[in-house]
Every structure is written in structure tokens, then in C-alpha cells.
Amino acid sequence: MIDDMEGLNPEALKIKSLSLHWELMFTRAIFETPDMHEQGVLLDKVARLVETGRVRTTAQIAMGRIDAANLTRAHALVESGKTFGKVVLEGF
16 A cells, blocks of 8 residues: 655556556545445445455454553554554544
8 A cells, every 4th residue: 555655656667567546435425426325335245245254354453442552552563564454443
């Protein structure tokens, strides 16, 4: 995932016929598109796939409640570059 294009050389991609594509889950809601309701349809479909086990979560590490200490630990873990999947903090 690329959040910042700074330092990315698009010419290096071009000579290999590569491309970049972005997907934002809430584009329809942000721009209030006429098909905004389709977001709910997609989320319902994903929920069914998760419930039947056809799609699995990428959450790997649950670090407990959202507080300053756990947030600091989670941030350090993600910053280490050694995580796989999602790091989860829940509740307040």
C-alpha cells in the first residue's frame, strides 16, 4: 500500500509496464455517489463470506483496549516492520 507518492519514481514502473491502483472503501460515501447504497450491499456480502469462513481476517495481534500504553506498543510494533496482518486495539 502506498500512502505517499513522495520518493516514488513512476518512470521505473513505466519501463516495466507496471501500474498503481488505489481503492478507498468510502469513496461512494465521501462523494455521495448515486450508487452509495451499493457499499452496504458489498459489506453484507463480505460479512456472509466471513461468517462462512470463505474470507478470513488479517487481524493477527490483539493488543487490548485503546489507551496510551497499548497505542504506543502497537505503534512501535508496526513501525518495526516485522508484523504480518493487522494489529488490533479495541474499545476505550
